[in-house]
Amino acid sequence: MDTIFALASAQGKAGVAVIRVSGPHARTAAEDMCGATLPSRGMRFHQLSDVSGEHLDEALVLSFQAPASFTGEDVVEFQTHGSSATISAMLRSLSEHDALRLAEPGEFTRRAMENGKLDLAQVEGLADLIDAETEAQRKQAQVILAGDLGKLAESWRSDLIRAASLLEAVIDFADEEVPTDVTPEVRSLLSRVTADLEREAANVKIAERIRTGFEVAIVGPPNVGKSTLLNALAGREAAITSEFAGTTRDIIEVRMDLSGLPVTLLDTAGLRDTEDYVEGIGIQRAKDRADSADLRVFLSESLGDLRITPQSEDIHVRPKGDLSGEQPGSISGLTGAGITQLVDDISERLLNRASGRGIATRDRHRIAMITALAAMSNVSMILDSGPDQYDIAAEELRTAIRSLESLVGRVDVENLLDEIFASFCLGK
Secondary structure, eight states: OOEEEEEOSOSSOEEEEEEEEESTTHHHHHHHHHTSOOOSSEEEEEEEEOTTOOEEEEEEEEEEOTTSSSSSSOEEEEEEEEOHHHHHHHHHHHHTSTTEEEOOTTHHHHHHHHTTSSOHHHHHHHHHHHHOOSHHHHHHHHHHHTTHHHHHHHHHHHHHHHHHHHHHHHHHTTTSOOSSOOHHHHHHHHHHHHHHHHHHHHHHHHHHHHHHOEEEEEEOSTTSSHHHHHHHHHTSOOSOOOSSTTOOOSOEEEEEEETTEEEEEEEOOOOOOOOOHHHHHHHHHHHHHHHHSSEEEEESSOGGGOSSOOOTTOEEEBSOTTTTTOOTTBOOTTTOTTHHHHHHHHHHHHHHHHTTOOSOOSHHHHHHHHHHHHHHHHHHHHHTTOGGGHHHHHHHHHHHHHHHHHHTTSSSOHHHHHHHHHTSOTTO
């Protein structure tokens, strides 16, 4: 396997830069630059030189011997000064070694998976952790990175393998009298796995929302202060405001962190009948996005005037509280009256939803679990037909097992790998 290298820390000027080298020639290349033998494991301070002997930098050099490294290979990391010139000189010097090449995006992590240091779900958790912007995203990514989904999948897989082995034992001894009816135990195993899978599949949407962000739409008639409210919540002039109705025609999005949750606020066009073609497009888009949003904040005097039916958890506040004497249930984007209470109400509703999240976080996980559930449902029906159909039931169980194995990348995921690892930076 090639020896690869890349900058593992962020691009740009910094106090310290980390350059990672992984592969069979990592130690040899590092020792050439250090002019000394490196320990199999540990750290030392070294003067670094290029192949011509010219001084490059002073660096802390860390060495890791396979398999006790992130990638499972021999790894060396250089902690150098973080100037752009130093980084460029280091990378240029490493590229002069014939046995080394620049890593591709995500190649270090891909090698970690190929060498059994991470499963595919953990790789996805690592990607989510790198992209995490809020506390909820960080905690959720840490659960996946810790391997909890893989442990669950292995537990389900073990139960299904046990069920399949029971059925196959009956098939193998079809000409003999089997002393025990295996059907009750098989049904018990199926019931237990089915309950877990149904729960996890149902909660994927919430976990995915934590990963990608909840959407909260501000909905109401024209000129009630939706854009002013959005600006107040965002703490900046994100939307144009004016006294003229119909100013907002397209959807304006503002990303926020509310109580550790990623939330995108949507300022939508005012809902009304109009003959203006462009405004009509904006109103239709407002309806579509409001319908698909996780939560709606209705800003209006009365809900009866709107063309969208509120859901049970939606919030209704009266607009322009500064003009109505700041009555209970009113809000003002100008004075800030009611803003804190609105933020608390939004946070409470979304936190309640987030509390029901599962471990699986992606639609890929949900599809794999639904496929397994469908196969297991077929097994339950086939069992009613008696031992003559057990060979078909066993094959359906193998389908379910393969679906669960795809969760952690054991089978049928090659077409996903390039897409997943392309989202990583070069040094990861």
